[in-house]
Amino acid sequence: MESNPSDAPAIEVSQLTRTFRVYKKRPGFQGALRGLLHREYETVAAVDGVSFQVARGELVGFLGPNGAGKTTTLKMLAGLLYPTAGQARVLGHVPWERADAYRRQFALVMGQKNQLWWDLPARESLELNARIYGIPQARFDRTVAELTEMLDVREKLSVSVRELSLGERMKMELIASLLHRPQILFLDEPTIGLDVVSQQTVREFLRHHNATQKTTILLTSHYMEDIHALCERVIIIDHGRISFDGRLEEVVDRFADFKLITIEYDPAPGRVGENLQRFGEVIEQTTGRIKLKVKRARVIAVCQELLDQFPVRDIDIEEAPIEDVIRQMFGR
Ligand SMILES: Nc1ncnc2c1ncn2[C@@H]1O[C@H](COP(=O)(O)OP(=O)(O)O)[C@@H](O)[C@H]1O
Ligand SMILES: [Mg+2]
Incomplete structure (x- = not known):
């Protein structure tokens, strides 16, 4: 048996790869028909050169x-x-x-x-x-x-x-x-x-x-x-x-492409129904309070414009919640 000193990683994975041979689907009815007569396969890499270690x-x-x-x-x-x-060792075992x-x-x-x-x-x-x-x-x-x-x-x-x-x-x-x-x-x-x-x-x-x-x-x-x-x-x-x-x-830090901007302002009488879409997605819009989801690159510009346009009492810029970031990463 391989030795595995206790300070070695528990899991060591290096360039691990697994491909599957899968039936290639053709689009449309004609394609399906041709597929029936002449099956074609393709190789897909389910895991493609994965490396990591876990202590x-x-x-x-x-x-x-x-x-x-x-x-x-x-x-x-x-x-x-x-x-x-590729290779993997877990507690020294393959x-x-x-x-x-x-x-x-x-x-x-x-x-x-x-x-x-x-x-x-x-x-x-x-x-x-x-x-x-x-x-x-x-x-x-x-x-x-x-x-x-x-x-x-x-x-x-x-x-x-x-x-x-x-x-x-x-x-x-x-x-x-x-x-x-x-x-x-x-x-x-x-x-x-x-x-x-x-x-x-x-x-x-x-x-x-x-x-x-x-x-x-x-x-x-x-x-x-x-x-x-x-x-x-x-x-x-x-x-x-x-x-x-x-x-x-x-x-x-790495993947969020937006931030959340909240402003509180003194609502002027008669001023209703602001069109805020141009800044980004409107999360909240009540009298005296606005919360927007704004592209990272536009945050400064949007803040400046908000300060110009509204009698702002308070402004807050938050990072995107991690749930949203991951949903955005996976939402394809
Ligand atoms: N036994 C298999 N035969 C063919 N393709 C497979 C098989 N197992 C997994 N796959 C394909 O490999 C890819 C990765 O699958 P999987 O590891 O189950 O993903 P996850 O667990 O992240 O959802 C998918 O495209 C899946 O369809
Ligand atoms: Mg799975």
Whole structure:
């Protein structure tokens, strides 16, 4: 086995690439007909030369629009898919060699996939998982007691998985994946579709788990609340390539193409219905208060004009909210 000193990164990915051969669709009916007779394929790079490192104990958000290559990357790191090119090491292991020693050190949880036995009571499903990993009964009991308490599903252990709510099932999935106490967690949309309360519980739990167990976590989520609450660092992937790797706050600096300007002014009698569209998007317009979303490059000019045109009492310029910036980045 490879040595992996504790100061080495937990995850090291270098030029990781995975292509798929997919059926090429032709436009229109004629195209479909021709396609039926003569299938043509093309190669698409789902993951295209991705490199990054994650330190032990870090919790990193892995973000990107649909189809960007997040799941494919996580599957390779979990050893479920072979890469077309490139390297990866997780705790010193090459994931797709599928060494038993590696299997015992990580877990992959997918929000859209059920890994538990549908017809069994949750507890039995967990027990089966424990058997697979050879976890001693006493440790199993202790872990299940602790985790069900934290995730607030203690009284759901005797309910069959089929009958659990989506939130409860996800919590059981998480518990199942943590029974063998993995050092690395790959979480692919773990809160997707959950009700707000469950989402919050799972989020809190992950934060606590990462802080106390020093588990290394790579997390994808479309909910910015998750990312905000959990990740100081994010890696952004788009079209299979990394477009950003750094602190979450820097995303705004780097990618926001607008700012928010708010003015408060003394409303002159009779002056109503100002046309403000020319400055940018109007977020708020009430008597004496205007809030505008303005292109970055025009902020100074717009401020000057506002000061000229209105008896301004107060002016405030804010950075764009990170949610909006990311939505804008992905909104293509
Ligand atoms: N098994 C597969 N066969 C063909 N194409 C695939 C397969 N898995 C993923 N892809 C394609 O690879 C790209 C990346 O997919 P994925 O990694 O699931 O993206 P994400 O998780 O970021 O939404 C998408 O274009 C997707 O259609
Ligand atoms: Mg995905």
